[in-house]
Amino acid sequence: MAQPPVIILVRPQLGQNIGKAARAMLNFGLTEMRLVAPRDGWPNPDAGPAASGADAVLEQAQVFATTAEAVADCSLVFASTVRRRDLVVPVVGPEEMAGQIHRCEGRSAMLFGPERSGLETADVALATSIVTVPINPEFGSLNLAQAVILLAYEWSRGAQLSQPTAKEIEPPATMGELEGLIGQLDVALDERGYYHPPSRIEATKATLRTILTKPKWSSREVQAMRGVVRALAEPPRPKG
Amino acid sequence: MAQPPVIILVRPQLGQNIGKAARAMLNFGLTEMRLVAPRDGWPNPDAGPAASGADAVLEQAQVFATTAEAVADCSLVFASTVRRRDLVVPVVGPEEMAGQIHRCEGRSAMLFGPERSGLETADVALATSIVTVPINPEFGSLNLAQAVILLAYEWSRGAQLSQPTAKEIEPPATMGELEGLIGQLDVALDERGYYHPPSRIEATKATLRTILTKPKWSSREVQAMRGVVRALAEPPRPKG
Structure with a gap:
C-alpha cells in the first residue's frame, strides 16, 4: 500500500x-x-x-x-x-x-x-x-x-480496495531532484541568452518547468538528463 | 436519468x-x-x-x-x-x-x-x-x-454532470516531430563526445529515446525542447 x-x-x-x-x-x-x-x-x-x-x-x-x-x-x-x-x-x-x-x-x-x-x-x-x-x-x-x-x-x-498492483518499474524522482535539473538548465540557458525578451522570462520558465515535470521521470532518468545538459553545455570537441 | x-x-x-x-x-x-x-x-x-x-x-x-x-x-x-x-x-x-x-x-x-x-x-x-x-x-x-x-x-x-476531465489540452507530438528532437540531440551530443565508451552507444541511445518518448510531449513542447537544445549547444555569451 x-x-x-x-x-x-x-x-x-x-x-x-x-x-x-x-x-x-x-x-x-x-x-x-x-x-x-x-x-x-x-x-x-x-x-x-x-x-x-x-x-x-x-x-x-x-x-x-x-x-x-x-x-x-x-x-x-x-x-x-x-x-x-x-x-x-x-x-x-x-x-x-x-x-x-x-x-x-x-x-x-x-x-x-x-x-x-x-x-x-x-x-x-x-x-x-x-x-x-x-x-x-x-x-x-x-x-x-x-x-x-x-x-x-x-x-x-x-x-480499502487498492491492492499493490500496477507497480511502477522505477519510483519517480522527487521534486527536489527535479528542481536540481531545472536549476542546472536554467543557469546554462541564462548564460546563453535564451531568456529573451525579458518580458517573457516568467512565462518561458513556467513552460520549461511544465515540460520537465510532465514526464514523471525516475531519479535515474533525471540524472541522465542532467548529464545531457552538462554535455551539451560543453564546447564541441575537435573532430578526429 | x-x-x-x-x-x-x-x-x-x-x-x-x-x-x-x-x-x-x-x-x-x-x-x-x-x-x-x-x-x-x-x-x-x-x-x-x-x-x-x-x-x-x-x-x-x-x-x-x-x-x-x-x-x-x-x-x-x-x-x-x-x-x-x-x-x-x-x-x-x-x-x-x-x-x-x-x-x-x-x-x-x-x-x-x-x-x-x-x-x-x-x-x-x-x-x-x-x-x-x-x-x-x-x-x-x-x-x-x-x-x-x-x-x-x-x-x-x-x-455525469461532470465535465470531461483527464483530457490533455494539447494532442501529443507526432513520432516524426519527436524523431526530429532525438536526431538533433544525437548530433549535438555526438559532437561533444557524450557517447562513450563505444560499447555503450546503443544502450545509451536507447535510454535517451525512452526518456524523451515517455513524456508524450505536445508539438509545441517538442519545439520548445528543440529550442533548448539549440541554445545549450551555443557557446555562452560574455557577461554584461
Whole structure:
C-alpha cells in the first residue's frame, strides 16, 4: 500500500480554516499536514478549537517558507484548482488522482491555495497534475475544508480496495531532484541568452518547468538528463 | 436519468448550518431542500449569508411538521447516520446509495438529523436504508454540511454532470516531430563526445529515446525542447 498523501495548505489565512482542514483530513485517516507561509504565523490559537479533536494533526504540522520546499520530497503533487489556461499541466478528476496516489511508490501530496484567491501560477507549476472536483458549472463554491474533505474521501474510498498492483518499474524522482535539473538548465540557458525578451522570462520558465515535470521521470532518468545538459553545455570537441 | 434526490434536514438547529447545507447541495447540482421542524422557525436570517449565493435553494425550501410528511412522496429514503443496533434497516455505503438513486423511478431523499444528536430512531425507521460514510473508526467527526456534501458528491459522480476531465489540452507530438528532437540531440551530443565508451552507444541511445518518448510531449513542447537544445549547444555569451 502506498503512503497516504500529505495535505499542503499554501498561505492559508484563517487559523480556523486550518483547524477545519485538519478535522476533514482525520475523518479519512490523513494525518500529515504541511503549511506554507501561513498568514498569521504558526501555531495559531484559532486552529485548535476548529479542529474538534484533530489536535494531533495540528501538533505535527510542519511549516515551510515556500511551496517548492514543501513538495521537495514528493514525487506526485496534485494542485487542487480549476483548469488553468496559462499552464499546460494535465487535469485529472478526484478518482484518477486517487488511483495515481495508490499506485505511487514515493510520497504524494495535495496542494490547496489560500481561502479566497486559490493557488497562484507559480504554485500550480510545481504540481504534476491539477485535480478538479467536477462541480455544478453554474455554482462552484467549495471552501478550503470542503475541498480537502472531498479529496480525502476520494482517496479513502480506494484505500480499502487498492491492492499493490500496477507497480511502477522505477519510483519517480522527487521534486527536489527535479528542481536540481531545472536549476542546472536554467543557469546554462541564462548564460546563453535564451531568456529573451525579458518580458517573457516568467512565462518561458513556467513552460520549461511544465515540460520537465510532465514526464514523471525516475531519479535515474533525471540524472541522465542532467548529464545531457552538462554535455551539451560543453564546447564541441575537435573532430578526429 | 432519475430525478436528483431531495435533501431533508430533520430538526436543524442553526440557520447557518442550513445555509451551509444549501451551498453544499448546489455545488453538486442538488436544489430541492426540505426542512422538518427547524428549531428557530423559517425563514431564518442566518441561513442566507452562510449559503454564499445558493439562495435559490433556500427560497424554494419546503417546511414540514414531521419527517413522515417530508418523505411521503419519496420511494427511496436514505438516513445518514451510523449503524443502528436498535433497527433492522439495511446499511449501505455512499456508492451503493448513489447507484440505487440513479436507478430509482420515483423520488428519492437523503435524511440528515440535528447537528449534535443526529436522527432519532423514529426518523430512521422511515428510511428504506441507512447510509454510512466509511470514516476513520478512531475519529469520526463530520458536521452537517460535510455529510451533505460528501453524499451529494457521491450522487453527482454517477450523474455525469461532470465535465470531461483527464483530457490533455494539447494532442501529443507526432513520432516524426519527436524523431526530429532525438536526431538533433544525437548530433549535438555526438559532437561533444557524450557517447562513450563505444560499447555503450546503443544502450545509451536507447535510454535517451525512452526518456524523451515517455513524456508524450505536445508539438509545441517538442519545439520548445528543440529550442533548448539549440541554445545549450551555443557557446555562452560574455557577461554584461
